[in-house]
Amino acid sequence: MRESAAERHDRLLALVRERGTARVSDLADLLGVSPVTARRDVEALAARGLLDRVHGQVSWPRGQGAPAGSGAAGPAGGLVLGLLAPSATYYFAEVIRGAHEAAAKVGARLILRISDYRPDEDRARTEGLLAAGAQGVLVAPGWRGPEDRLAYGDWLAELPVPAVLLERRADPGTPLDGLDRVVSDHGHGVLLALRHLLGLGHGTPVLVARRDSPTALAVRAGYADALAALGLTAPLPVIDSVSAEADPEGFERAVGALREAVGSGLATAALVHNDVDAIQMVQRLAESGLRVPRDLAVIAYDDEVAALADIPLTAVAPPKRQVGRHAAELLVERLTEGHTSPEEEAARRHLSLLPRLRVRASCGAQSH
Structure with a gap:
C-alpha cells in the first residue's frame, strides 16, 4: 500500500527526534524519497512549528526536550497539545486558530493533523499526534453523519490521554458522551x-x-x-x-x-x-x-x-474561534489540574457556545 504523506511525515519527525539535527538531503535518502519531496515535507512541518529549519538542515524545536512519548514537556516547560481536524480551511481554520492562540498564551505547543473527512483514518491520525508528543488531544472527527459516529467513534473514549471533542456531539448514554466537549449551538x-x-x-x-x-x-x-x-x-x-x-x-x-x-x-x-x-x-x-x-x-x-x-x-x-479557544483551555486545565484521586477530578463539561x-x-x- 502506498505510504500517505501523513505517514511519511511521522517517519520524518521520528528521524529528526532521534538525531536532533539532520540535513534535508540525508532525510531524503533515509525516507527513500526525492530531495524535492523531502524539502516540501520539511517546509510543511516547519510551517506548523513541528521542526526548526536553517540552511539546509532541520532540527527538533528548541525547548521541546526529549523525544515524543517520553512525557517530556514542550516549549518553556509547557505542554504539547494535539489537534485533529477534518480540514484546515473554511470552517475549521478559525477553530484551529483559536486553539493555537489559547495554547500559545499558556506556553503550550499545538500540533495539528488533518483527516480530510475520512473518519476511518481518525484513529491513526490521533495516534500520530500521540507519537509526535501530544499529552492531550482536541478531536473533531471526520464524521459526515450518524453512521460514521457509530462506526468510528468508540475508540475516542479509550484514549490514554485527556481528550476534548470539538464541534461534535455524542449520543446520550454512549462512552463518547462522557468526554469533555465544546460545540456551537x-x-x-x-x-x-x-x-x-x-x-x-x-x-x-x-x-x-x-x-x-x-x-x-x-x-x-x-x-x-x-x-x-x-x-x-x-x-x-x-x-x-x-x-x-x-x-x-x-x-x-x-x-x-x-x-x-x-x-x-x-x-x-x-x-x-x-x-x-x-x-x-x-x-x-x-x-x-x-x-x-x-x-x-x-x-x-x-x-x-x-x-x-x-x-x-x-x-x-x-463562534468558531471561541470553540477552539475554550476547548484548548479546557484541555490544559485537564492536564494541569493535579488531582490525586478520581474523586478530586473536576466534572466533565459539555460547553455550548451561542452563534x-x-x-x-x-x-x-x-x-x-
Whole structure:
C-alpha cells in the first residue's frame, strides 16, 4: 500500500527526534524519497512549528526536550497539545486558530493533523499526534453523519490521554458522551435567523441545506426545533443542497426548487447552509431575474465568506474561534489540574457556545 504523506511525515519527525539535527538531503535518502519531496515535507512541518529549519538542515524545536512519548514537556516547560481536524480551511481554520492562540498564551505547543473527512483514518491520525508528543488531544472527527459516529467513534473514549471533542456531539448514554466537549449551538443560530426574517415581515422562511456534515445535520434539526418553538409550519420541505463543484446537476435542482418556491409565492425568505452555496444560489437566481433582497431575503449559515458576496449576505456566525479557544483551555486545565484521586477530578463539561447573527444587505434590513 502506498505510504500517505501523513505517514511519511511521522517517519520524518521520528528521524529528526532521534538525531536532533539532520540535513534535508540525508532525510531524503533515509525516507527513500526525492530531495524535492523531502524539502516540501520539511517546509510543511516547519510551517506548523513541528521542526526548526536553517540552511539546509532541520532540527527538533528548541525547548521541546526529549523525544515524543517520553512525557517530556514542550516549549518553556509547557505542554504539547494535539489537534485533529477534518480540514484546515473554511470552517475549521478559525477553530484551529483559536486553539493555537489559547495554547500559545499558556506556553503550550499545538500540533495539528488533518483527516480530510475520512473518519476511518481518525484513529491513526490521533495516534500520530500521540507519537509526535501530544499529552492531550482536541478531536473533531471526520464524521459526515450518524453512521460514521457509530462506526468510528468508540475508540475516542479509550484514549490514554485527556481528550476534548470539538464541534461534535455524542449520543446520550454512549462512552463518547462522557468526554469533555465544546460545540456551537447551531439550533440557537437557526432560531436567530428565523426570528430576524419573521421580524422583517416575511412568512415562514424555507431552509436550503446540505446533509454532508454534522453542522448541516444540526442546522436541519435546529430548523425543525425552531419551527416548533415558534408555532410555525414549513412552507415546503427542506430543499436538499449539494456542492455545485461535486454535483452540478444536484445543485441546479436545488436552485430550481428555490426558484419555483419564490415564483409560486411560497417563499419570500430563505436560510441557506452554507455560505458558498448561498452565494452561488444568489448568482443563479439573478440570472433568471430574481433579485436579492427584492424578491427573496437570504441568510447564509457559517459566515466564512458571506460578507464578500456582490450583495453582502446576512449570516449566522458560529463562534468558531471561541470553540477552539475554550476547548484548548479546557484541555490544559485537564492536564494541569493535579488531582490525586478520581474523586478530586473536576466534572466533565459539555460547553455550548451561542452563534451570532451578522446583518448585512441580503435581507433588506439595515446593517448593525
